[in-house]
Amino acid sequence: MFRLPRLAPFACRRQFSSVTPRFPCVEAHATRESRLASVAASPAGPEPAYARPNPTSYTTFHATTPLPLTYSQYPLPSFDIAYETWGSLSPAKDNAILLHTGLSASSHAASTAANPSEGWWEKFIGPGKALDTNKFFIVCTNVLGGCYGSTGPSSIDPDTNAPYATHFPVLSIFDMVRAQFRLLDHLGVDKLHASVGSSMGAMQSLAAGWLHPERVGKIVSISGTARSSPSSVAMRYAQRSVLMADPNWNNGFYYDALPPHTGMKLARQIATITYRSGPEWDARFGRQLRPLLSDASASTPRTPALCPDFLIETYLDHQGEQFCLRYDANSLIYISKAMDLFDMTAPALDALHIPEANGAVLSASAAPDATRPHVTSHSKSHPPPTNPPAHLPALAQGLAPLAKIPTLVLGVQSDILFTVEQQREVVDALRLAGNDSVVYYELGGVWGHDTFLLDVLNVGGAIRGFL
Template identity: 40%
Template sequence: MTEFIPPGSRFHALSSPFPMKRGGELHGARVAYETWGTLAPDAGNAILIVTGLSPDAHAASHADNPAIGWWEPMLGPGKAIDTHRWFVICVNSLGSCKGSTGPASINPATRQPYRLSFPELSIEDTANAAAEVIAALGIGKLACLIGNSMGGMTALALLLLHPGIANAHINISGSAQALPFSIAIRSLQREAIRLDPAWNGGNYDEQHYPESGMRMARKLGVITYRSALEWDGRFGRVRLDSDQNDDDPFGLEFQVESYLEGHARRFVHRFDPNCYLYMGRAMDWFDLGEYGDGDVMAGLAKIRVPYALAIGANTDILFPVQQQQQIADGLRAGGAQAQFTGMDSPQGHDAFLVDYQRFSPAVRDFLDSLPAG
């Protein structure tokens, strides 16, 4: 399967062997990343962004890649994450297919794709890989660590496993543990992929790709990324203009169905199915309660970070806003000056990617309140 690496990506070679939390190790592995702004002489103005499941490291345009990034309205000169002040790094998660080593990468021992021989992936592994990038750039302490969605999990693991790595943290629509509803959705996504005959136990190629399974998995995900309120306001019960085909009596009839189909078709063949399986399962396994004798609040309280902000959307059903409240409360118990903000956004989990009118000011105000770097 092909990897999808944005132009202008940079790469950090991970320590070899790179040990994995649940056993096994990687040899010759790497992490893709991109940067914006200028690192201060004392390296005190660095911000690290760790991402959700599907984004690459191209969060915003820059000279080496002028294409619009996935967080373009948030990051750049004069924006909420102002690159006139901050040196920003965005890493592509270990296990992905967007430049970092993952199941779609070539195993140097066999010269074949890892596929299902890739070691079991954990959120802690993605955190340790990101920590290596920061150390390699000569950054002893981040001014701020920002994590979105799955990246919110990665950020918490990074703070816990590498004490003192950041002076501040912004957790956006993240969580300290996977909840049953989220696990159930991701389980169905994995089942849809694995039941596609073309998946073939993970041994597919471009000519024999589990397209139906990936389409269904992506549709399930998109449904949970937005809220019922937005679905209703955006599509209502509007039907497609074309009449129902007699030879397909249960085909697409409503505009919302057409939207999901179009979104899914744009995603398939642009993300590796085995990577999707590995990264979704890593989220399901994540639980800071492991570090607090089964108590997630005790696990959070072990994190030491001076300043923190946890924000989310009140309509989020995948990472409910009470999980961001829990993060703020837990970090506060560990001594942080921690704030929580629940946004009245109708756009659910994806609000931080689209509702910049609400999310940008919150991020800007928090960063502006930090000591000058």
């Protein structure tokens, strides 16, 4: 019988327990917590850590007429909408473009005299650009539920003189758009030249046409959807879950204490994975490791750590760090939930009982004709769906109020959050509903969902031509 040689006791044992492990990434969280705790102990509290924009950089519209809400029996008694503008409103007030933001953006889409810092769509707004300020009057708001000047969970509840926190009502995309149209009424804009939006902004853009088809001249929907897919709902649920698991979240009542910074950081890391694409990360990071510390010996084999080793890990860590104290956690929860709830199929819309619909949702007997020829308008198109999803007629029925509004739909082939299949679905439903003025483009590239922020040539060119 074969036997292994007998070794002396403990001859092969390494004294792992004698080495105290260090986790710099965890220690960084503790350091931030300590710093925030010292700020929270001061009379000013921790709120300045959110780094909200200077209120003098935007204009605030205060509405005193109650705003009906989709999911609440009680209206919002009053509310504020922060907004910025570029260009000049024409004497006829017919050149206004309402620019809708993504989930966490402020109204600062481009630099202004009041705020010369670069905006989130800086290269798309200005003379001769996609949104040409020589021709158009651009209006961009911070959405209802946000934290950059508009009323949201961090705003003061007039009944309690304390932040609403999670006493704030659940919102819908339609509520956000309804508040924006109150602003347009205030500005004297009866009809928009166009409603333009990307990501969640594309949802708002479609919702604007649905709520007020008579007040929207054109629609631009970039990397959006007419109904949130299960995969995007799952991703946003994961973000909310890690945020709400942070003990500092405290059921949303953290405004006089420590903010849930760790949960926000992790939520942003999950979100970043959906915003950019695998091909870009392959080219940008590959499997490169972060540089070793300067005192490490090049001749010593690298020992993997349980903290970030790969460059892609350090990138996600940086993205989370940059965001975790810049945005209100409750706003992220409320607005991402509104995105999940968005569904423009006829049964879903009919169940909402939105007053502005004015009977816009067709009855089943008036549903679009599924045998209607597939129209290929002046755009790059995809073939008519050979096996259309079962919900397509219901979506076409829901989008029927948009049948007379020229619409541009842009999709990105590397987008994993709002896939090109969802863009094609919007196009097919609009055409099935009778819209013969749908322009559709699919863009290549490796930037994924964030292409709408980065591809000035193709995204900007398509918008400029359409408008």
